[in-house]
Amino acid sequence: MTTRSNFGSKLGAVLAAAGSAVGLGNVWRFPTEVGNNGGAAFILIYLICVLLIGVPVMISEFVVGRHTHANTITAYKRLAPGSWWRIEGVAGVFVAFLILSYYVIISGWTLYYLVQSCLGTLSVAQDFKAGFSAFIAHPWWPVVYGCIFMGFTHLVVARGVQSGIERFSKVMMPLLLVIIVVLVVCSFNMPGAHDGLRFLLKPDFSKVTTRVMLSAMGQAFFSLSLAMGCLCTYASYFSSDTRLVRTAVNVSLIDTLVAIMSGFIIFPAVFSVQGVQVDEGPGLVFITLPHVFQMAFHGVPLLGSVFSVLFYLLLLLAALTSAMSLHESVTAYVHEAAHVSRPRASVVVSVACMLLGVACSLSFGPWSGFRVFGMNIFELFDFAASKVIMLLSGIVICLFVGWKLDRQLVYDEVTNGGTLRFRLFRLYLFLIRYVVPIVIGVIFVNELRQ
Numbered sequence: 458m459t460t461r462s463n464f465g466s467k468l469g470a471v472l473a474a475a476g477s478a479v480g481l482g483n484v485w486r487f488p489t490e491v492g493n494n495g496g497a498a499f500i501l502i503y504l505i506c507v508l509l510i511g512v513p514v515m516i517s518e519f520v521v522g523r524h525t526h527a528n529t530i531t532a533y534k535r536l537a538p539g540s541w542w543r544i545e546g547v548a549g550v551f552v553a554f555l556i557l558s559y560y561v562i563i564s565g566w567t568l569y570y571l572v573q574s575c576l577g578t579l580s581v582a583q584d585f586k587a588g589f590s591a592f593i594a595h596p597w598w599p600v601v602y603g604c605i606f607m608g609f610t611h612l613v614v615a616r617g618v619q620s621g622i623e624r625f626s627k628v629m630m631p632l633l634l635v636i637i638v639v640l641v642v643c644s645f646n647m648p649g650a651h652d653g654l655r656f657l658l659k660p661d662f663s664k665v666t667t668r669v670m671l672s673a674m675g676q677a678f679f680s681l682s683l684a685m686g687c688l689c690t691y692a693s694y695f696s697s698d699t700r701l702v703r704t705a706v707n708v709s710l711i712d713t714l715v716a717i718m719s720g721f722i723i724f725p726a727v728f729s730v731q732g733v734q735v736d737e738g739p740g741l742v743f744i745t746l747p748h749v750f751q752m753a754f755h756g757v758p759l760l761g762s763v764f765s766v767l768f769y770l771l772l773l774l775a776a777l778t779s780a781m782s783l784h785e786s787v788t789a790y791v792h793e794a795a796h797v798s799r800p801r802a803s804v805v806v807s808v809a810c811m812l813l814g815v816a817c818s819l820s821f822g823p824w825s826g827f828r829v830f831g832m833n834i835f836e837l838f839d840f841a842a843s844k845v846i847m848l849l850s851g852i853v854i855c856l857f858v859g860w861k862l863d864r865q866l867v868y869d870e871v872t873n874g875g876t877l878r879f880r881l882f883r884l885y886l887f888l889i890r891y892v893v894p895i896v897i898g899v900i901f902v903n904e905l906r907q
């Protein structure tokens with residue numbers, strides 16, 4: 458057998474997996490969901506989802522990856538030779554590929570906004586909405602920025618697990634946390650901080666409907682990077698003494714903390730400027746916030762520029778560590794299954810993904826008329842990946858580990874061969890056998906109905 462890389466330390470393993478989880482979803486979606494859906498009441502429901510659904514699914518992915526020490530497709534093939542369960546591995550790698558193709562385009566937009574902040578052009582009065590729409594509809598500028606972003610991701614992944622992904626995560630994740638703390642402190646000192654925090658945190662249980670609960674679960678799934686082969690691939694580099702349960706809990710904690718802190722950055726800032734609407738997703742990050750950065754430090758444009766450079770840098774780092782994990786999920790497969798060197802495998806993945814990425818980018822401009830079920834290419838990829846395949850794949854992972862895998866094998870994996878105690882093992886099994894598949898099934902049906 459050829460020797461396969463491992464993460465060099467437990468900290469490296471946690472930071473790499475946390476890097477995968479902490480991404481655009483934490484910064485631009487979670488805070489708005491909280492604010493609009495009941496504040497602290499939503500946070501409470503989200504935490505329950507993370508604990509009862511997110512952590513068990515993550516542990517299950519870790520079990521499959523660490524036990525086989527192989528890429529996701531080979532992992533399922535080895536554990537269930539000749540049976541249809543193998544499709545799960547294929548789905549994981551395929552969905553990672555699909556998500557990466559549009560994730561790089563949005564990350565490219567972030568890079569563009571970072572460059573503009575550094576040049577000071579974002580602090581000049583302008584119509585940010587028109588500027589953003591014109592930029593994303595441009596036939597080649599977003600592609601150029603997407604390619605540069607893919608280039609960074611490629612360079613890290615091509616260097617390998619220890620000297621690429623782990624080393625980079627060990628530097629970037631602490632840096633990301635420092636930037637968050639600095640931005641939170643700045644935001645707390647803005648005049649609207651009080652109102653922003655009230656919007657974000659005031660518990661309002663009357664807003665918690667079934668739809669809100671389902672959306673909390675969907676958000677937890679995407680935010681924790683579940684069911685895309687990423688965490689399974691990273692777990693295949695865990696050493697035999699890595700504690701799977703503790704790692705899953707730590708990663709989930711870091712991810713949730715970053716999501717909440719992002720709200721602490723965004724809403725005090727937004728509420729400090731009169732007449733600004735609370736928006737979501739790209740609208741929030743690329744239209745509302747540039748306007749806020751410009752207005753919030755009225756009279757001291759330099760402060761606005763510094764704040765916006767730090768904010769887009771934060772977003773870019775978060776996106777980069779997530780993109781690395783998506784890339785690695787596919788690269789590991791190409792490298793191991795097609796027996797090509799890692800650098801070559803990563804070139805194949807980067808180029809193939811970028812080709813799809815170009816189609817995603819053009820779907821905002823010249824190809825916007827091309828629609829399937831009313832969706833452009835970008836929306837179609839997002840729908841297929843994060844609404845359909847990801848959820849189905851989550852159900853299959855739980856059923857696979859809960860019912861198909863030998864119970865003793867699973868126990869040995871989560872307790873490192875019986876050397877650790879896991880008192881909640883029965884509860885964990887109960888959750889992945891019954892609760893999680895049923896809950897995800899309900900979310901899935903609901904998404905399709907919408």
Ligand code: PFF
Nearest residue numbers: 478480481482680682685687
């Ligand atoms: N968790 C990332 C986010 O919150 O933006 C997105 C993501 C990364 C999803 C990696 C899935 C994945 F495998």
